[in-house]
Amino acid sequence: MTFVVAWVSGKxxxxxxxxxxxxxTRKDGSRSWRNNNPGNIAxxxxxxxxxxxxxxxxxxxxxxEQTGSAAIxxxxxGGSYKNLSIRDAFYRYAPPGDNNDTEAYIAAVTAAVKVLPSTIVSSLSAAQLDELAGAIKVHEGWRVGTQTGGAATQHMVASAMSAGGTVQKxxxxxxxxxxxQEIRAKARQAMVQIYGKPTSHNACACTLSLFxxxxxxxxxxxxxGAGALAxxxxxxxxxxxxxxxxxAGDVGVCRDDDKKTAGADHIFLVVKRVDSDQMWIAxxxxxxxxxxxxxxxxxxxTPVDYFLRYASHSLLTTSVTDQAARLDEIVTSDEETDGLVVISTSKATLSSPTDASPGRFTDAR
Incomplete structure (x- = not known):
């Protein structure tokens, strides 16, 4: 099986x-095993x-596991480690400040690879690098838990998909x-559930849901919640x-790293790519x-953290029952949306980035 997405589904x-x-589903065992991440890479x-x-x-x-080991x-x-000694590399990789016994870590990996702590990482052979990754896996506490599911666990195609949902639409x-404008009006009205009045404030996830x-x-x-929708x-x-x-058709997710909630700062729909940075969005x-x-x-x-893309067999069937999860970012704020003015509903042109006013852009370990 080739997995394309994974998420936390329970404790x-x-x-x-x-x-x-x-x-x-992988349950219990070590965190590294559950994540197929033997190096616990951030x-x-x-x-x-x-x-x-x-x-x-x-x-x-x-x-x-192979992909996780290759990442190690x-x-x-890479440039951050290859010119360091193994000692210095592991003081960076597993510093004492993160509750690591760094000296014990160094002793374990050098014993496994049979090199001195002063050895420069770039001098290691491919075989030694594989041994290094294996030693890291052991030291990070890889422990197998319980795995369930497989090819027999198929999801039925959602009725919404049979109704003809397409990315082009x-x-x-x-x-x-x-x-x-029509969707914005619906979103404003739906936000009455949150604020008791129609508003576009904090309505990014509500708006995308309606799209x-x-x-x-x-x-x-x-x-x-933007984070909940992502x-x-x-x-x-x-x-x-x-x-x-x-x-075009991707969903952009912006996340503030300083927020304590699990959510995102903003979420939006890409409707046209201009270049690797610029894009038209809704x-x-x-x-x-x-x-x-x-x-x-x-x-x-807020810079975009990542994009999400519809893939074949993407089925929007998961039930939404946890009100707290749905409101994850409503308790803080998404990007400022107060004071918006309803504009004319004349057709917008997406032929060139100059069609928009420049003054509008105020909006690992």
Missing amino acids: KEITYRDQSSAEV RGSFSEAHGSIGDDGKFGIFPD VALFT LIDLGSDADSC LQSAGFGPAKIIF QYLQQNGWPKVSVGNQQ DNQESFAPHLRFASGKGGK
Whole structure:
């Protein structure tokens, strides 16, 4: 099985899903085993670039042990480690400040690889690097737990999908100013459930939920939290796409690292790629016409953390029952949306980035 997405599905439990929507769940055992991450490599751009398909909030989740082990080798042969001695490398990789016995770690790996602590990492052979990764796996406490599920665990195709949900329909909705205004009005009204009055404030997830529903994808209920909606899409087979590789139809997720909740700062629909940074998007901001945004955060926005992309067999069928999870970011704030003015519903043009006013961009271990 080739897994395309994974997520935390319970206490000490990770669920993996493959392209046919078959699921496997790993429970108990060590965290490194549950995540197929023998080096306990932190979530983020490095783990994503080396094959992670999810994270548990701190560490990346890899599709298999081999990919996780290869990430260890890639880390130690990369620029941050290759010119260090093994001693210095492990003071960086497992510092005492993170509750590690770094000297014991060094002793364990040098004994396994049969080299001195002063050995420069770049001098290690491919075989020695594999031994190093194996020693790290052991020292990080790899312990096998219980695995259930497999090819027999298939999900039925959602009724929304049989109704004809397509990515192009989603793009068309987000590209059209009239459609955007209609969905924005529905989202404003839906936010009465949260604030007791119609508002576009904090309505990014609500708005995207309505886009997805209008395109025939679901979810059945509006999800009000940006982080909850991002997690929901991943749980339903939308794999992560790294920044710079986004395309029309992707969902952008911006996350503030300083927030204590599990959610995101903003979530939006990409309707046209301009280049690796610029894109036209549809969301609850900029008076809600399709407008330009930069993945880098240029113009005072939150940088995009990652994108999510619809994949074949992505089924928006997971039930939404946990009100606290749905409201994860409502208790804080998404990007500022107060004071928006309803604009004309004349058609928006997406032919060139100059069609938008520049003054609008205020909106591993």
